[in-house]
Amino acid sequence: MSPQPRPHKQIHLxxxxxxxxxxxxxxxxxxxxxxxxxSFVHLARTAERGLFDFFFLAEGLRLxxxxxxxxxxxxxxxxxxxxxxxxxxxxxxxxxxxxTVSATFNEPYELARRFASxxxxxxxxAAWNVVTTSDAFTGENFRRGGYLDRADRYTRAAEFxxxxxxxxxxxxxxxPPRRVDHQGRHFTxxxxxxxxxxxxxxxxxxxxxxxxxxxxxxxxAADVVFTRHGGLAAGRDFYxxxxxxLPAYGRxxxxxxxxxxxxxxxxxxxxxxxxxxxxxxxxxxxPQTALVALEQVWGVDLSxxxxxxxxxxxxxxxxxxxxxxxxxIADPQAVADRWRALSRAKGLSIRETxxxxxxxxxFIGTPQSVxxxxxxxxxxxxxxxxxxVPHLTPGGLDSFVARxxxxxxxxxxxxxxxxxxxxxxxxxxxxxxxxxxxD
Amino acid sequence: xxxxHPPLRLAVALDAPHxxxxxxxxxxxxxxxxxxxxxxxxxxxxxxxDGAGPDALAVLARIAPATERIGLVPTVTTTHTEPFxxxxxxxxxDWVSRGRAGWTVAASTGEAxxxxxxxxxxxxxxxxxxxxxxxxEVWSEAGEVADVVGRLWDSxxxxxxxxxxxxxxxxxxxxxxxxxxxGRTFAVRGPxxxxxxxxxxxxTVVDATGATGGPDGVDGADGxxxxxxREPDGARWEVAAARADVALxxxxxxxxxxxxxxxxxxxxxxxxxxxxxxxxLASLPVELHSPADAAGLADLLGDWFAQGAADGFHLxxxxxxxxxxxxxxxxxxxxxxxxLFRRSYxxxxxxxxxxxxxxxxMYALAREAAR
Numbered sequence: 001m002s003p004q005p006r007p008h009k010q011i012h013l014x015x016x017x018x019x020x021x022x023x024x025x026x027x028x029x030x031x032x033x034x035x036x037x038x039s040f041v042h043l044a045r046t047a048e049r050g051l052f053d054f055f056f057l058a059e060g061l062r063l064x065x066x067x068x069x070x071x072x073x074x075x076x077x078x079x080x081x082x083x084x085x086x087x088x089x090x091x092x093x094x095x096x097x098x099x100t101v102s103a104t105f106n107e108p109y110e111l112a113r114r115f116a117s118x119x120x121x122x123x124x125x126a127a128w129n130v131v132t133t134s135d136a137f138t139g140e141n142f143r144r145g146g147y148l149d150r151a152d153r154y155t156r157a158a159e160f161x162x163x164x165x166x167x168x169x170x171x172x173x174x175x176p177p178r179r180v181d182h183q184g185r186h187f188t189x190x191x192x193x194x195x196x197x198x199x200x201x202x203x204x205x206x207x208x209x210x211x212x213x214x215x216x217x218x219x220x221a222a223d224v225v226f227t228r229h230g231g232l233a234a235g236r237d238f239y240x241x242x243x244x245x246l247p248a249y250g251r252x253x254x255x256x257x258x259x260x261x262x263x264x265x266x267x268x269x270x271x272x273x274x275x276x277x278x279x280x281x282x283x284x285x286x287p288q289t290a291l292v293a294l295e296q297v298w299g300v301d302l303s304x305x306x307x308x309x310x311x312x313x314x315x316x317x318x319x320x321x322x323x324x325x326x327x328x329i330a331d332p333q334a335v336a337d338r339w340r341a342l343s344r345a346k347g348l349s350i351r352e353t354x355x356x357x358x359x360x361x362x363f364i365g366t367p368q369s370v371x372x373x374x375x376x377x378x379x380x381x382x383x384x385x386x387x388x389v390p391h392l393t394p395g396g397l398d399s400f401v402a403r404x405x406x407x408x409x410x411x412x413x414x415x416x417x418x419x420x421x422x423x424x425x426x427x428x429x430x431x432x433x434x435x436x437x438x439d
Numbered sequence: 440x441x442x443x444h445p446p447l448r449l450a451v452a453l454d455a456p457h458x459x460x461x462x463x464x465x466x467x468x469x470x471x472x473x474x475x476x477x478x479x480x481x482x483x484x485x486x487x488x489d490g491a492g493p494d495a496l497a498v499l500a501r502i503a504p505a506t507e508r509i510g511l512v513p514t515v516t517t518t519h520t521e522p523f524x525x526x527x528x529x530x531x532x533d534w535v536s537r538g539r540a541g542w543t544v545a546a547s548t549g550e551a552x553x554x555x556x557x558x559x560x561x562x563x564x565x566x567x568x569x570x571x572x573x574x575x576e577v578w579s580e581a582g583e584v585a586d587v588v589g590r591l592w593d594s595x596x597x598x599x600x601x602x603x604x605x606x607x608x609x610x611x612x613x614x615x616x617x618x619x620x621x622g623r624t625f626a627v628r629g630p631x632x633x634x635x636x637x638x639x640x641x642x643t644v645v646d647a648t649g650a651t652g653g654p655d656g657v658d659g660a661d662g663x664x665x666x667x668x669r670e671p672d673g674a675r676w677e678v679a680a681a682r683a684d685v686a687l688x689x690x691x692x693x694x695x696x697x698x699x700x701x702x703x704x705x706x707x708x709x710x711x712x713x714x715x716x717x718x719x720l721a722s723l724p725v726e727l728h729s730p731a732d733a734a735g736l737a738d739l740l741g742d743w744f745a746q747g748a749a750d751g752f753h754l755x756x757x758x759x760x761x762x763x764x765x766x767x768x769x770x771x772x773x774x775x776x777x778x779l780f781r782r783s784y785x786x787x788x789x790x791x792x793x794x795x796x797x798x799x800x801m802y803a804l805a806r807e808a809a810r
Binding site: 026027035036037041060061062063069070072073074075076077078079080082083084086087089090091105106107109110113114116117118120121122140141142143144183187188189190191192194195196198286287288289 | 460491493496497498535555627630632633
């Protein structure tokens with residue numbers, strides 16, 4: 001008898017509802033509503049059928065603008081996360097329910113209450129992706145408006161989360177409630193928290209920043225990191241870096257799960273999958289989208305250019321700011337030089353250049369090859385699992401759940417049933433320390 | 440043709456303010472289904488910023504997929520919350536319930552709520568002693584919040600989404616609008632991130648009188664007392680007249696309720712509104728200890744209604760589990776027998792239940808007019 005192989009490191013999976021950017025393809029006949037509740041039900045139930053850890057909603061608080069007008073080429077319009085997740089709690093039983101909510105335009109007390117409410121109403125399945133927003137553009141929709149500098153964003157977020165946890169901990173299980181009296185640099189919170197201790201004690205906390213400050217915040221306070229590092233080498237470096245920061249906070253490697261956001265394309269053969277992937281990229285980068293992508297780099301109006309023609313000879317305007325509500329490109333001249341070089345070398349048009357330089361899918365192949373690559377990725381400590389970002393609403397995960405999940409299970413890399421009822425139990429996270437009573 | 444909606448409107452509060460708060464979904468779902476069995480127009484769930492128990496809007500969102508027709512009206516506070524979030528949360532409740540959402544506008548006058556956000560912007564009056572009562576300020580602000588919330592709902596015209604493959608345009612941006620609202624304490628640029636909800640505008644409810652007689656500085660104790668022969672006033676009352684689709688009036692007799700209804704309608708007319716678009720429900724506490732009590736209630740409601748006291752009733756049971764069961768099993772059938780109340784739902788949205796039309800977007804109307 002051969003020796004039993006070491007048990008496979010378990011993969012965690014999450015389902016990202018397709019976002020309001022050009023990753024989401026709306027011009028496909030299979031593309032359904034981005035706002036009807038039935039679309040959310042479809043994707044959540046698919047994820048639960050696939051025994052996923054959680055369902056994930058991003059947040060947007062201002063419609064993006066381009067050249068001073070609302071950007072109209074991508075899917076837009078979405079629900080308010082927490083309200084939607086509470087409704088999904090009624091149509092799912094085990095699936096974790098994760099919502100992105102900015103700490104910038106809320107108070108610790110109100111989010112502590114809203115997430116504790118979701119945790120109660122879902123029977124312990126709530127998760128909060130804590131993000132901060134620094135741009136005054138988004139702030140124009142809010143009382144509190146304004147800009148926070150980068151350093152302040154994380155100290156504020158850290159104090160925000162710590163204050164929320166003080167509020168959750170002020171309701172111990174078997175003891176009377178305690179008054180909270182928090183006075184910090186950013187927040188002053190005094191009073192009683194009205195929501196009883198929720199099933200998870202603390203809802204799961206997700207963090208999505210990539211900067212050194214973001215990594216440190218994750219290591220100190222988050223349960224899950226949502227990263228962009230979809231490549232194997234970069235993934236390993238990131239994984240080692242973030243896990244290496246945990247001991248300083250008295251935490252074990254298993255206490256923080258690292259989950260890159262990834263895309264996938266499946267085909268019966270590799271060639272078919274690659275062809276399909278190229279077709280999806282063409283759908284994601286329409287001629288109009290290609291010009292807008294170019295304008296974001298160049299910072300000037302390029303609408304007179306032919307998307308099927310060559311790149312502009314003019315250089316980017318370093319002060320041009322056409323796009324708002326998007327991350328700014330740090331060095332437009334360098335990007336323009338790189339794109340022009342690529343275009344010349346391969347004879348690519350504007351549209352082809354944009355397709356070539358942006359957002360190739362993370363996993364492309366047969367169900368077998370994708371399952372193998374994902375398992376290797378996790379076993380190779382480049383991740384603990386994946387947040388899958390489908391390109392179609394609402395059926396974008398149907399084939400993955402039907403064809404890849406069984407293969408992951410065969411490999412022993414993925415659960416064959418939910419063993420617990422809470423999201424913490426799915427993720428293998430410790431219960432938050434029981435609050436110690438003050439004397 | 441019969442009237443498109445039955446004459447009497449009925450709503451019920453699911454709260455039990457004198458019982459410990461319930462955190463589980465099953466309790467609230469069972470009550471809402473019971474109300475739905477009685478073909479009631481809507482259920483309300485009260486809340487305060489510093490309230491005990493789960494967030495009311497969250498609870499009703501959790502109930503939405505477990506019910507089919509009943510309207511869902513949580514209380515949403517406006518004083519320490521962001522108007523943008525209030526708008527998107529209620530719009531989302533309308534999406535997940537497929538057109539059954541409303542909200543009861545509330546303001547936080549209490550110091551306990553202010554202390555939880557460390558920003559005692561409200562009780563400035565307390566320190567000076569001479570400033571106007573904070574209730575007037577926070578209710579005036581609540582009116583501005585209700586205003587901008589409606590504008591944000593309208594900021595996407597109904598047909599803004601075009602999915603035009605030929606031009607690559609997902610939306611027609613001429614049909615998305617900045618609201619550019621500047622109130623006394625906040626400004627909102629817009630447009631909303633949520634497409635126009637199924638009802639266009641979810642139903643806005645205002646408790647026009649509020650509870651009266653409580654201690655100062657506690658939320659809900661800032662009510663405008665309604666008395667026969669005296670015109671009610673105050674900022675809360677004004678919000679009801681200006682913004683409400685449904686106003687709740689707490690009154691102890693049908694004459695007082697009828698006076699309040701007439702006064703609200705007069706004020707709404709003065710503000711340029713059609714009084715028929717403002718339904719006034721008498722909000723009554725009920726305790727139904729026996730089937731006889733429930734039958735007596737049917738008599739009382741029929742009597743008040745016949746006297747023109749109200750367009751319907753909002754009942755506040757002492758013990759919802761007990762009282763709502765008796766109400767649905769005994770009171771509702773009697774009202775049906777008397778031809779006062781529907782036997783089944785005819786519409787699917789809360790506006791349809793109430794006989795309120797679906798409003799066009801104010802921006803769509805303005806664009807039409809400018810043509």
